[in-house]
Amino acid sequence: MARPKEFDKDLALDAAIGVFREHGFEGTSAGMLTGAMKIGRQSLYDTFGDKWRLYCAAVARYAEAETRAHLAALRGASRAIDGLGEMMQRVVAEARRPCLGIGSICEFGRRSAELSAIHDAAHAALQAAIVRRVGEAQAAGDVRPDLDPQEATGFLLGNVAAIRLAARGGADDAHLAALGRLALRALR
Amino acid sequence: MARPKEFDKDLALDAAIGVFREHGFEGTSAGMLTGAMKIGRQSLYDTFGDKWRLYCAAVARYAEAETRAHLAALRGASRAIDGLGEMMQRVVAEARRPCLGIGSICEFGRRSAELSAIHDAAHAALQAAIVRRVGEAQAAGDVRPDLDPQEATGFLLGNVAAIRLAARGGADDAHLAALGRLALRALR
DNA sequence: TCCTTTATTGACTGATCATTCCATAATCCG
């Protein structure tokens, strides 16, 4: 089904993600992309259309992977509060690599309906899962009962962004860990 | 001291800030800048050097103004906890306009020593002022005493960023208000 | 072996970009 070492589309996309999350859309050139993806220029255009379509595909793939990772952490402990803790801990541990979601939102806000749709879908899925887990933690008495699960979820996701942004700004590991710890403690 | 209606350098800089905070550095062209600043192209280069120097000047001016506004809010109430509340409330109220500081950090991380120095200076000044206020609030019994003021300050600043990022992502006013409220409540 | 498929690269196009040179106009000061 292939003649010359037919390249892996997903692998190439991952390489593109690596460039975009570091340099953003405007800061990335086609040459940087082909270099990182290790494919020819024409292959890029044949496979992904153009730079913008590639960017959207990268953001979508990144969002899916990131959502999956969050969900896995959330379910990685039997007690709901521990699941929430693992989610925050993972974010702290991986905060050194810039987040494409945040970069994308910073760069484009809500200017692009296409991009916003990708973000909104990922956000909705994640939000729902966290709300459920917060509810469970409340039922278990690990989260104060006067807290609206929706609000608490927004708060946690906000602090996820805060941790990543702090890391991008150069904060040290201790600072990031403190942010994660305080955010979780705020639910108690 | 001037012949043709000698333009106001600070006013022009403010206009440049308006463009940069919306479109970032890479997303902004010289034409967009001269258009918004309402000065000629050559005046821009004569006065500000080049696009990068103008960007740095804009970020520095923005950081100073933003720091001033934070400090004013912090001191805007006699009780320390209320000062902290006013700071958060102001952030919520103004969150609709994108933050140049966040945009700059997202776009460049710590790639530019020049830019990082600007951010670090503003951050240090702000951090110190908030730490002091948190300490006062603790002394007054309005903030739990087991909280490290440094950590609490980092937490508050992180949530400032979270609110602004949420706004950039399209969150509604109620959501932003909830974020501010929860961040402050976390200190209690 | 030959054909088909796939990837790559060079050359090119047209656009846009930042930036500079220069001529011109406008305005204030003496």
Add this chain to the structure above:
DNA sequence: CGGATTATGGAATGATCAGTCAATAAAGGA
């Protein structure tokens, strides 16, 4: 008025950019 100063905009430069076309190479299947 006249000369100094300041802002402006046209023209041009060289670079870079995204994207296309066409030729070529590589490799699997028949």
